[in-house]
Structure formats: C-alpha cells, structure tokens
Amino acid sequence: MAPTKQELSLLINPLVPEAVQHNNRVLSSLHSLTAFLLGLSAGILALQSATGFAFYFLGTVLVSGLFHLALIQRSSGAGAGAFFPGSNAGEIEGSVAMGKDGVVRMDLVDSSKKRGGFVLRKGAWRDVWFGGGVLSEALSGFVLGWTGVGGVLR
C-alpha cells in the first residue's frame, strides 16, 4: 500500500516532540488562566445558566483570536501551522507524494518569503481555537470561578 500524505509529511519533515509539548503546554496554561478569569467576571456579572456558558465561549473566542493574532505577528506571517501539528497529526500544507518510480516529491506552497519560511501543518488553526483543553480543564476552571464568586457576592 502506498504511504499516505501524512506519513510522507512526517518522514520528510519530522516533528520535534519536545517543541510540540512545549507549545501545547503554553496554550493550555493560557486557556486555564483566562477561563478562570472569565469565571470570575461571570460571577461578578451574576450570569446564570446558558448566558454564563455563552459568555465563556465568547471570551474563549476572544482569547484564541488574540493569541492567533500574536502568533501571526511574531512568526512574520507564518501563523499556527508552524507551531501546532494540526488535526491531521502533522500533514503539511502543499503537496507531497510518491511517484511510481518511488521518488518522493514535495512542494511547499508559498513557503517562501511571504510566510516566514516555515513548514506549515494543515489544520493547525483548530489546535489554537479548540485545543488547550477549552472544553475540558479550562471549562471546569471557568465553572469553579463562576460559582465561587457568585456564592461570595450574593
């Protein structure tokens, strides 16, 4: 069976596991902190039930958006693809395929000066917007802050 695009991507452009872990840790600590903060403000605003969760999701979108903007700005336009492996576990943007002669050809689309010269991974924006425990650890932090402040203030 011919190797898939993801396998070829990892073979030719391997990932550094240490760097992937570091980036995920940075992202999840940011999300935990901001989620707790959002919980505190939801408690101050005395939000209840669905409104509170809507507030959490809006706030998370704001934080992810800011983080993404900072990411693009700091990597001279490369964006999330240079720092997160993406939903396809490391598949690169552009084409990589093995011909019938067994030669692997890779073509990185606009990887030149325009986007910081990084190898970009497909679907990495999903890691920034939905990753970092937004629906698990960070959400529980939010509920903790929300109920805590709500209980103290009222």
Next chain:
Amino acid sequence: MSFLSKLVTLFGLILLTHAGYSAHEHTILFNNTRLALPHDIIVETLVAVVIVSIGLVLGAEKLKPISWRDWAGQIERDGGARNPYLGLEERYGFWDIRNWTYREPVLAVALWLCSGVSCICVEHALTISQAKRQEFADWMRGQDLPAKQ
C-alpha cells in the same frame, strides 16, 4: 513575561477587583439579587476581561517551531550552543588500532595501571594516529603529483 504585559495584566486585575467589590457593595446596599447591576459595573468588568486577556496573551511564553527543519535552523542561527548533538559532533577521531604493535598496548596498560592517569594512553594513541594520518596524507600527495604531470 515582559514588563509591559505584567503591567497590563495588573491593571486589568485591579479593574476586575474594583468591579467585584462594587458588585458586592451593590448587593449589600439594595439587599435584592433581582435588581440588575448598574451599567458602569458591567462595562468595567468587560473592559477588565479584555485587558487581562491582552496582558496574558502578550505575556505567554514564546512558542517553538515544531518542524525539525525550522527548529534546527533556529539553533544553528543562535550559534549552535543548544544543539543536542553537540557531544557527537565535537569528539575525538577513531583510534587507528592497526598501528598498535604488540608492545604498545601492553606498555600503555602498564602505564595506566602504574600511574593511574588514563589520559596518558589516550594522548599517546592520538599522537600516533595523528602521525599516521600525516604519513598517509604525504603518501597521497606523492601519488597525486605524477598523475597531474
């Protein structure tokens, strides 16, 4: 975390604390949870959230490039001090064991056992192999010269 981001985060936290205290006072004063919060407290809370978020995002640790290519390139550009393979790249060459006669290793081991200084035999081996390498280079040059003529 830079100084600016710390300052921004601190300012946002102060605003948030103030909003929280105001909400607390408001609840005590009117003793009625059904009464809506004044608009200024709501606005202050929302502004505080935005400011603290900006501060935390600016103060987040720097991300590392995940592709081996970019990561290694960055290390090289920084001078290679963080290179994890530095120990392999800067090491002594192999010993040319073919040059060791029967007596030399015995002598070296005896020396090592007697003095307890193991460096001596390493240095000895290195001088021998260096001399041998020079000899080989000279021989090669000698071979090359007539071919060029």
